[in-house]
Structures are given as C-alpha cells and as structure tokens.
Amino acid sequence: MIRLERRADLPRWxxxxxxxxxxxxxxxxxxxxxxxxxxxxxxxxxxxxxxxxVSSGAFSATLIAATPLLFTGLAASAAFxxxxxxxxxxxxxxxxxxxxxxxxxxxxxSLGKGVIPxxxxxxxxxxxxxxxxxxxxxxxxxxxxxxxSLMLNYIAANLGSWLIFNSRSYWRLLTxxxxxxxxxxxxPETSDWPLLGLGSVSVPFGFLVGMVFAAGTYVLYRxxxxxxxxxxxxxxxAAASYAGMRTRRKVLAVMAISGALAGVGGASxxxxxxxxxxxxxxGQSGYGxxxxxxxALARLNPIAVIVVAVFMGGLDNAGRALQGxxxxxxxxxxxxxxxxxxxxxxxxxxxxxxxxxHHRIAGPVASALAPGTDSPGGGRP
Amino acid sequence: MSTPTLPPPAPPAVLxxxxxxxxxxxxxxxxxxxxxxxxxxxxxxxxxxxxKSTLVNVLIGLYRPDxxxxxxxGTRVELSSPGDAIAHGIGMVHQHxxxxxxxxxxxxxxxxxxxxLKLRDxxxxxxxxxxxxxxxxxxxxxxxxxxxxxxxRVEILKTLERDAKILILDEPTAVLTPQEAHALxxxxxxxxxxxxxxxxxxxxxxxxxxxxxxxxxxxxxxxxGTVETAATSQRDxxxxxxxxxxxxxxxxxxxxxxxxxxxxxxxxxxxHADDARGRRALRGVDLEVHAGEIVAVCGVAGNGQRxxxxxxxxxxxxxxxxxxxxxxxxxxxDPRELIALxxxxxxxDRLHTGLSPSASVExxxxxxxxxxxxxxxxPFLNHRYIRRNAGELIERFDIKTPGPQTPTRLLSGxxxxxxxxxREMTGTPILLVAASPTRGLDVGAIEVVRGLLLDAARRxxxxxxxxxxxxxxxxxxxxxxxxxxxxxxxxxxxGAADVIEIGLLMGGKA
Numbered sequence: 001m002i003r004l005e006r007r008a009d010l011p012r013w014x015x016x017x018x019x020x021x022x023x024x025x026x027x028x029x030x031x032x033x034x035x036x037x038x039x040x041x042x043x044x045x046x047x048x049x050x051x052x053x054v055s056s057g058a059f060s061a062t063l064i065a066a067t068p069l070l071f072t073g074l075a076a077s078a079a080f081x082x083x084x085x086x087x088x089x090x091x092x093x094x095x096x097x098x099x100x101x102x103x104x105x106x107x108x109x110s111l112g113k114g115v116i117p118x119x120x121x122x123x124x125x126x127x128x129x130x131x132x133x134x135x136x137x138x139x140x141x142x143x144x145x146x147x148x149s150l151m152l153n154y155i156a157a158n159l160g161s162w163l164i165f166n167s168r169s170y171w172r173l174l175t176x177x178x179x180x181x182x183x184x185x186x187x188p189e190t191s192d193w194p195l196l197g198l199g200s201v202s203v204p205f206g207f208l209v210g211m212v213f214a215a216g217t218y219v220l221y222r223x224x225x226x227x228x229x230x231x232x233x234x235x236x237x238a239a240a241s242y243a244g245m246r247t248r249r250k251v252l253a254v255m256a257i258s259g260a261l262a263g264v265g266g267a268s269x270x271x272x273x274x275x276x277x278x279x280x281x282x283g284q285s286g287y288g289x290x291x292x293x294x295x296a297l298a299r300l301n302p303i304a305v306i307v308v309a310v311f312m313g314g315l316d317n318a319g320r321a322l323q324g325x326x327x328x329x330x331x332x333x334x335x336x337x338x339x340x341x342x343x344x345x346x347x348x349x350x351x352x353x354x355x356x357x358h359h360r361i362a363g364p365v366a367s368a369l370a371p372g373t374d375s376p377g378g379g380r381p
Numbered sequence: 382m383s384t385p386t387l388p389p390p391a392p393p394a395v396l397x398x399x400x401x402x403x404x405x406x407x408x409x410x411x412x413x414x415x416x417x418x419x420x421x422x423x424x425x426x427x428x429x430x431x432x433k434s435t436l437v438n439v440l441i442g443l444y445r446p447d448x449x450x451x452x453x454x455g456t457r458v459e460l461s462s463p464g465d466a467i468a469h470g471i472g473m474v475h476q477h478x479x480x481x482x483x484x485x486x487x488x489x490x491x492x493x494x495x496x497x498l499k500l501r502d503x504x505x506x507x508x509x510x511x512x513x514x515x516x517x518x519x520x521x522x523x524x525x526x527x528x529x530x531x532x533x534r535v536e537i538l539k540t541l542e543r544d545a546k547i548l549i550l551d552e553p554t555a556v557l558t559p560q561e562a563h564a565l566x567x568x569x570x571x572x573x574x575x576x577x578x579x580x581x582x583x584x585x586x587x588x589x590x591x592x593x594x595x596x597x598x599x600x601x602x603x604x605x606g607t608v609e610t611a612a613t614s615q616r617d618x619x620x621x622x623x624x625x626x627x628x629x630x631x632x633x634x635x636x637x638x639x640x641x642x643x644x645x646x647x648x649x650x651x652x653h654a655d656d657a658r659g660r661r662a663l664r665g666v667d668l669e670v671h672a673g674e675i676v677a678v679c680g681v682a683g684n685g686q687r688x689x690x691x692x693x694x695x696x697x698x699x700x701x702x703x704x705x706x707x708x709x710x711x712x713x714x715d716p717r718e719l720i721a722l723x724x725x726x727x728x729x730d731r732l733h734t735g736l737s738p739s740a741s742v743e744x745x746x747x748x749x750x751x752x753x754x755x756x757x758x759x760p761f762l763n764h765r766y767i768r769r770n771a772g773e774l775i776e777r778f779d780i781k782t783p784g785p786q787t788p789t790r791l792l793s794g795x796x797x798x799x800x801x802x803x804r805e806m807t808g809t810p811i812l813l814v815a816a817s818p819t820r821g822l823d824v825g826a827i828e829v830v831r832g833l834l835l836d837a838a839r840r841x842x843x844x845x846x847x848x849x850x851x852x853x854x855x856x857x858x859x860x861x862x863x864x865x866x867x868x869x870x871x872x873x874x875x876g877a878a879d880v881i882e883i884g885l886l887m888g889g890k891a
Contacts, residue, residue, distance in 0.1 A: 224760045238734040243748045244717035
C-alpha cells in the first residue's frame with residue numbers, strides 16, 4: 001500500500017532531481033511509443049542527441065531554436081515568481097518584434113550596427129508597455145491578469161497581421177514580389193544581429209543577450225530590495241502591505257519586467273533570424289506559450305531557464321532535422337509533451353512524499369492524506 | 382459526577398488503547414490510551430502539538446491510527462471516516478464553525494440528511510431539543526443573523542439532533558463572553574446528566590476546573606496522566622502540561638513597569654472606521670496609553686478591537702478621528718508612517734499578516750527594516766547583515782528554529798510569535814499594539830509572550846494589548862478598556878477589575 005503525505009519542506013536536491021527524473025521518465029515512456037511504431041528507441045534517441053547536440057553544426061542550430069524560448073521562459077518565470085500570471089508572453093514577443101523591426105527599418109542604414117541596442121531598447125519599451133496594460137488593470141482594478149494578458153495576445157497577433165496583410169503600413173513590402181504576396185520589408189543588413197563564433201559553435205547574439213538578462217534577473221530577484229519585496233508579495237500580500245510595501249506598484253513593475261524580457265525575445269527574432277516582420281511565423285511559433293512550460297520545468301529559476309531552453313531547443317532542432325521516412329513524425333512533439341507531463345507529475349513529489357503504509361488496521365488509507373492545516377507537521381517544534 | 386456504578390462496572394463509553402500515529406518527522410500520538418466514561422465531562426488538556434487534535438481526529442474517523450484500537454461501549458469499532466463516527470454517535474463541534482450562513486438553523490442542522498423529511502417537524506424537534514438543554518435559538522433564523530454564541534449552539538444542536546452520545550468540543554469558549562461560557566457549561570452538565578459524555582478541549586485551566594469531572598493531560602504525544610478534577614489544582618495541571626512550574630497570574634509578576642503619566646504615547650480621538658465588509662466597526666473610540674503602561678482592550682471578538690489595532694497601525698483607513706503617536710498627529714494611510722514613528726504591531730493573524738510564512742526566518746526578521754541600511758545599501762540587500770541580525774535575535778529571544786533560512790511556517794506557534802516579537806522589539810519602538818498575542822499558543826509560549834509584553838512596558842513602551850482572554854487582560858494590564866459594538870463601553874482600572882462587571886460590559890449590559 002502506497003500513500004502520499006504532505007512534505008513540510010522541499011529538500012534542495014529535489015529541485016534538480018525532479019526535472020531530471022521527469023525527463024528520464026519521459027524518455028522511457030517515449031521508448032514505448034517508438035517501439036510501437038516499429039523503431040528502435042536506442043537508435044532513435046541517439047539520432048536525436050546526435051542531431052541536437054553532437055553532429056557538426058547541430059549545437060549552433062540548437063542555440064538558434066533555444067534563443068526565443070530563453071526569453072519567453074525568463075519572462076514567464078519573472079512574473080510567476082511573484083504569483084503574477086503573465087500568460088501574455090506571446091503578445092509581448094510580437095510587440096517587441098513589431099517595434100524592433102520598425103527601428104531597424106528606420107535607422108538600420110544610418111546607424112549601422114549601432115541600431116542593435118536601439119532595437120533592444122524599443123522592444124523593451126514595447127513589451128513592457130504591452131504587459132503593463134494587463135499589469136495596471138490587475139494592480140488598480142483587480143482584474144484577472146491571466147485573462148487580460150491572454151486576450152492581449154490576440155490583439156497583438158491581429159495588429160501584426162493587419163500591418164502586413166491589411167494595410168499599406170511602414171512594415172509592409174510594397175514593391176516587387178510584395179505586390180503579389182503580402183510580406184514584410186527586409187530590414188537593412190546592418191541591423192542583422194551577429195553570430196559569434198566560439199570554436200566550432202556559432203552563438204546567436206540574441207542568445208548571449210538572453211544569458212545576460214538571465215543573470216540580471218537572477219541578481220535582481222536574489223540580491224536586491226526589489227527581489228525581497230517580490231518574494232514577500234508573492235508569498236503573502238497581507239504581510240507585504242503590513243510591512244508598508246507598495247504592492248500595486250510592484251505588480252505593475254513585475255509585469256513590465258516580464259513583458260520587457262518577452263519583448264527582447266521578439267527583437268532577437270527579427271534581428272537574429274527572420275529579418276522581417278512575419279506575423280504568420282510568429283503566430284505559428286507559439287514561443288510565448290512554450291515559455292511558460294520552460295519556466296515551469298526550470299522551477300522559475302532564471303539560470304535553470306537557460307539549461308531548459310537549450311534542452312527543449314535541442315529537441316525542436318532535432319525534430320526538424322530528422323523529419324522524414326524512418327523517423328516517426330510528431331515524435332519530438334510527443335516527447336516534449338511527455339516531458340511536461342512527467343514534470344507536472346513530479347510536482348506531486350515536490351509537495352508530497354511517498355510512503356509505504358504500515359498499518360495493522362486493515363482498509364484503505366486515502367484518509368491518511370491529512371489536510372494541510374490539520375497536519376501536526378505544521379506545528380512541529 | 383461519575384458515580385462508579387458497581388457491580389457490574391459499565392464499560393467505558395469510549396476506550397482508545399495504544400493509539401499511535403506518526404506523521405513525517407513527528408510522532409503525534411505515542412501509545413496513547415484514553416477512556417471516557419458515560420455521563421462525564423472529560424477535559425483534554427495539552428499544549429499545541431501535544432497530540433490532542435490527532436487523538437480527537439482518530440476518534441472522529443479523520444485519521445487512521447498506525448496502531449491501537451477504539452472501543453465504544455466495550456465493542457471494538459473501525460472508524461474509517463467521519464461518517465462512521467457520526468453513525469456511532471460521536472459528534473464534534475469544531476473551533477471554526479461549519480455552517481452555511483445563508484441557510485436557516487434548521488436547514489443547517491438537517492443538511493446532508495437523506496430520505497423524506499418535513500421541515501416543520503424538524504423545526505419542532507430542534508425547538509424541543511433546545512429547550513431541553515438550554516440551547517435557545519430560533520430554528521427559523523438564518524445563521525448569519527446569529528451571534529457567535531448562538532452559532533455555537535446550532536453546532537451543538539446539530540450533534541444532538543443526530544443523537545450523539547459523545548460530544549467533542551474544541552476550545553468552545555474562545556469566542557464566548559464569561560456569561561455565555563457559563564451558560565454553555567450548564568448545557569454540558571445537563572447533557573452528561575442524561576448519560577451522554579463530553580470531551581472538552583481547552584487551554585484555559587480555570588474552565589477545565591469549573592466544568593470537568595476528569596482531566597487527561599497530553600504532552601509530546603503521550604498521555605501524562607488522567608486525574609479526577611476534584612483532586613487536582615490549576616498549578617498541578619499546568620505542571621503536568623508543561624513538565625515544570627509555570628508563572629501564571631499577575632500576582633506572580635513582581636517589578637511592575639513604572640508608568641510615565643506625563644507621556645501619552647497613544648491617543649485616539651473619536652475614531653471611526655469600517656471593517657473589511659464595509660460595516661461600521663468603530664464608532665468614536667477615545668483612549669490613551671502612557672509610556673510604560675499596559676492597556677488591555679477586552680471584548681467579545683468582532684466588536685471593533687481588530688479594526689482599532691489596524692487603524693492605529695495604518696493598515697486600515699479611518700473615516701474620522703485622529704491618532705496621535707507621542708503627541709504627533711498622523712495621516713494614517715500608510716503603515717510606513719507608523720513604523721517610522723515607532724509603532725510596533727503584532728497583528729491578529731501573525732503567520733500570514735505579521736509574517737511571510739514561506740519566507741525564511743532571517744528575511745522575516747528584516748521585514749520592516751530591509752529598506753534602509755544596514756539591511757540594505759542602495760538597491761542591494763546586505764545578506765551578511767541579515768544573517769548576523771538573525772543569529773543575534775534567534776539567540777536573544779531563544780527562537781527554536783533549525784536555522785535562519787528555515788521557512789517561518791515550519792516553526793511552532795510559540796516560535797512564530799517570538800520571531801514576530803523579536804522583529805517588532807528591535808529598533809526603538811515607543812508603542813506596541815498586540816492583537817491576541819497569546820491566542821492558540823501553549824502554556825509555555827504564553828508565559829514567554831506575556832513576559833515579553835511586560836519587558837516591553839518596563840523598557841518604557843506603551844502597550845495596547847487586545848485580548849479576548851479576560852484573565853490575561855486582568856493579569857497583565859494597568860487598565861482594561863472594554864469594547865462593545867465599536868465603542869468603549871467602560872474603563873476598569875487595575876485592582877478594581879471584576880470579572881462579572883467586565884463580562885456585563887462586554888455583553889453591552891451596563
């Protein structure tokens with residue numbers, strides 16, 4: 001007989017063991033599916049690992065896939081840390097993309113490479129402002145930020161489509177093939193973000209920027225008064241206002257920070273990869289939503305977000321590269337789903353411990369799962 | 382009043398033998414045996430964490446013991462759910478009532494009943510039961526219209542209506558005036574006179590002495606002993622509970638703080654405020670606290686005491702009136718203003734308002750000082766100072782914690798309160814507003830907290846002690862301010878305090 005008992009506290013090692021265990025469990029479950037499809041799990045996994053991390057150029061491609069996830073993962077964890085549920089990473093990503101491409105189109109020629117910091121700045125402002133709408137509504141009118149930020153995603157997506165497909169906007173290519181097929185203007189090449197060679201691996205500039213932001217977020221949340229306030233407000237808003245913290249302002253600030261991070265992701269999308277405003281591609285990517293998964297797997301730790309983003313980016317990259325006969329279509333997506341599934345299952349292990357019940361009195365022991373408030377564990381000396 | 386009916390001896394109404402219940406890291410009940418005779422009021426006494434709740438939860442079928450058996454009237458039973466316990470005639474009145482406010486008394490009592498029933502018949506039955514046991518309450522009234530005391534009667538009626546032979550009451554007097562408590566005791570006596578048994582869980586030794594026939598004391602999950610109430614004393618019980626002698630009443634306190642009558646650290650003038658639901662909670666409160674003085678605010682819960690503390694500390698807006706701290710008028714809209722003026726505040730909900738439960742002990746100890754040096758410099762926290770500060774306070778206030786980084790919610794109630802007091806007493810406060818600072822604590826911790834309040838007054842702070850425990854108010858304070866319906870119903874100076882008179886003031890009957 002197995003039963004669950006509420007944990008008083010989460011041991012440190014489980015912070016690592018649970019995500020890693022979830023991934024391993026997902027691989028085991030995935031191998032059942034691979035066997036069912038008539039393939040060898042071992043060779044399939046070794047091909048995935050090869051195409052994600054090992055073979056020539058693989059890791060560079062993985063970093064490209066990981067870069068957007070890094071930003072949206074950071075965005076989600078920055079907000080979720082305070083219990084503010086910013087589901088609007090996707091919309092903020094789109095707004096960052098729109099503003100960065102505007103800046104690139106306008107000043108790419110005249111400023112040369114100097115336009116890159118400007119693109120980042122513009123994306124920060126746009127992402128923060130877009131998230132700030134939901135933040136202000138939550139802070140001052142107590143609306144549910146999950147709903148408002150989610151709805152703003154649709155508005156941002158429609159704004160992007162309108163700029164390219166339904167208007168003669170500044171972003172739209174109105175000459176040549178653009179007359180036949182609606183598309184965005186190519187940004188001047190000076191606004192392309194550089195690829196930095198590190199041995200055989202080329203690292204997108206955006207990925208480096210993301211690592212800097214990850215470190216910055218870590219320091220902000222761990223070592224500053226602001227981070228202290230975020231911790232307290234996230235845990236107990238009543239205690240925060242009792243101590244004189246300005247909780248509303250902090251909600252707004254955290255939403256803005258989260259939106260800014262997602263926005264820079266949008267700028268990197270334009271600067272590193274697409275070089276045009278591509279609302280359809282942005283919409284199909286769903287990076288904003290994947291970011292939530294990344295943040296959850298990273299247990300909201302910004303440094304862990306880097307690792308998880310590279311892992312998930314690697315799966316994406318390998319999936320794209322291996323698609324075709326002999327490789328089950330959709331396998332990678334299924335694996336990603338399984339990883340999330342097991343990670344959420346692993347949360348149960350984080351909150352409860354499994355014990356084998358020794359009871360001399362027969363019968364089911366579902367009732368042994370004590371309600372938290374009544375558990376004497378809470379009153380332990 | 383259990384007259385031994387010999388021969389043959391009647392089997393005990395309840396016999397729990399060798400109950401052992403383990404939780405992660407805690408042995409909540411360790412081979413506990415507990416016997417309840419028919420027709421007795423049996424008090425269950427023990428500090429928090431002593432295992433009372435666990436034992437009772439086994440009896441009401443909420444927990445299954447790891448070892449041990451339960452017999453009812455000499456027959457072994459398996460209680461695997463609360464439904465089983467009810468079917469066996471075991472009823473419980475929880476500390477927090479489980480009533481639907483928008484339903485009538487009768488609807489609440491018959492809630493969950495199956496089969497055909499006539500509301501009118503049920504009302505009659507409830508009315509009759511109420512008369513029989515002195516539990517007067519209108520069966521057709523909606524529960525939200527009832528006072529707390531009346532709601533408790535509904536809970537008791539609920540168990541009687543289900544024909545409970547064994548009634549368990551968890552801290553039933555915490556919400557009652559002394560008069561209501563005595564009425565409850567009369568009810569309990571009439572219930573046991575009819576052959577029922579009552580288990581009375583309480584912290585208050587005087588009540589245990591007044592109402593029970595026998596007392597069982599638990600400590601650290603073990604049964605320390607069961608004694609006849611008539612053959613014991615408060616002091617003996619306290620010693621059994623804590624395992625040593627305890628300083629108890631005000632008479633034991635020598636060296637009372639000296640009051641500086643020239644310095645008024647708190648003055649409220651015509652204070653008006655609403656409660657959280659927008660109903661008027663304060664209707665013109667005037668009071669004063671001098672430096673070195675302890676003023677107790679007594680009253681039945683919900684008469685504005687909580688709001689008074691919040692308004693003084695700036696966490697609740699006042700509608701009208703003025704709060705002067707050390708003679709200085711305040712704006713009263715920002716807790717920071719009052720913190721800066723030297724107002725320390727122990728809020729009623731200490732773990733969730735006074736502290737951030739999941740944050741570490743060291744962070745909670747700088748919850749109000751993190752904004753300034755030395756806890757932070759510029760935007761950055763000074764982790765080294767925060768750690769050192771925690772080390773010093775943990776030692777000075779003897780806070781039992783595995784370490785400074787332990788989440789505060791994992792500490793015992795007494796240590797949680799020590800963390801809060803340690804933080805509030807650092808710096809240079811001039812006024813301490815403490816709302817129910819000993820509620821829910823065990824005897825040992827109550828002693829410590831009361832000692833800290835007296836220390837605060839000795840250091841020259843004014844102390845406003847809001848308490849529902851009249852004994853505590855009388856023991857500690859220089860003056861007692863009684864509140865009723867948002868107003869000061871009377872002020873009783875030390876020495877002239879008379880429980881009956883104060884009780885009448887608390888009930889608005891003076």
